[in-house]
Amino acid sequence: MSHSNRDPRNNAAWQAASQWRARASRTRPNGIMDSLKLLLIWLVLGALMIVGVILGLFFLLVGWAMMPLVRYRLKKRMEQMRANQAEDIGGDTSAYDKNRSGSQDVLEGSYEVKDQVKDNPRDSSR
Secondary structure, eight states, X not given: OOGGGGOGXXXXXHHHHXXXXXXXXXXXXXXXXXXXXXXXXXXXXXXXXXXXXXXXXXXXXXXXXXXHHHHHHHHHHHHHHHXXXXXXXXXXXXXXXXHHTTSEEETTEEXXXXXXXXXXXXXXXX
């Protein structure tokens, strides 16, 4: 490759940037009307930025004010769900007492308490 191919001025992006630079230098505000337009644009954009910040702060404060109310509602909903689950699990207590008959019923399953095993090697040292 020759050195002329690596010249950045032969690059399309470089040429487009230099065209934009030339166009920007030609369109600078020269008269009083151009200056007033530029000032008006800056004022409008500044006012929009201020309105945006004020609206953002307002919604932030509304969100903070609503947070305890939402937490209260979620807490009540969770308590209601727990109460509904407790009713479903509890069911009929008389059927529970009939099935019990010497064994312990737990949520994971039924287990019986057995007598101690007599052939336990640990007990032989006593």
